[in-house]
Amino acid sequence: MKEFSHDDIKVAVMTFAEAEPLLAREPGFKGLPDDSRLREQLVTTLLLRRCLGDRAADSLRHDADGAPFLADSGLNISISHSRHEVAVGWSPTVRIGIDAESPRPALQRVAPRFLTPRERRHYTTLPHLLRAWTIKEAVYKAMHIKDLTSQQIELSCATQSGGKDYATVGDETLTVLLHELEGGSLLAVAIRK
Numbered sequence: 001m002k003e004f005s006h007d008d009i010k011v012a013v014m015t016f017a018e019a020e021p022l023l024a025r026e027p028g029f030k031g032l033p034d035d036s037r038l039r040e041q042l043v044t045t046l047l048l049r050r051c052l053g054d055r056a057a058d059s060l061r062h063d064a065d066g067a068p069f070l071a072d073s074g075l076n077i078s079i080s081h082s083r084h085e086v087a088v089g090w091s092p093t094v095r096i097g098i099d100a101e102s103p104r105p106a107l108q109r110v111a112p113r114f115l116t117p118r119e120r121r122h123y124t125t126l127p128h129l130l131r132a133w134t135i136k137e138a139v140y141k142a143m144h145i146k147d148l149t150s151q152q153i154e155l156s157c158a159t160q161s162g163g164k165d166y167a168t169v170g171d172e173t174l175t176v177l178l179h180e181l182e183g184g185s186l187l188a189v190a191i192r193k
Helices: 014-021 035-054 053-060 106-114 117-122 125-143
Strands: 001-004 009-015 060-061 068-070 075-082 085-091 095-101 153-155 166-170 172-180 186-192
Touching: 001 172, 001 186, 009 014, 009 035, 009 095, 009 125, 014 085, 014 106, 014 172, 035 060, 035 075, 035 085, 068 075, 075 125, 085 106, 085 166, 095 125, 106 125, 117 153, 125 153, 125 166, 125 172, 125 186
Parallel strands: 075 095
Antiparallel strands: 001 009, 009 085, 060 068, 075 085, 095 186, 153 166, 166 172, 172 186
């Protein structure tokens, strides 16, 4: 399990490979299911239990738009799943959105759908497209605006590497922290103050 923190924001990431031996200690566990949704739910619950306790794991709910929240908790949380890991982020003071993504060639095909024309000139390689996609997904979750489109999330286009970036939605600018994960995956943490 990897953990990251920034001010009062905490993020924990666990791979499915790390989770399996921990889950194997549970009575009746017969291995991670092939069904990706069930696998993600099991590992999300395990990660919440390890980081925030049984009560938090038991109080996980989703609102009408599918955004996660902890019932009877003042924490702002965000959850992301990728092919290899689950990430959970939380903060008592700011709204956050997290996204963990693995590189995949399909990003090159769909880039015109999620990037503005200006962004397409800056984000041209697969690593850059992964960065752009992951940032936009994290910002979308942090904004929690139902009809927000990826075209309305404007990337700074000022940096193409490093651990910090910015994105703008309307007149609001969000800071986005980036962490490289195993296997070329990327984690973005969007912070809405």
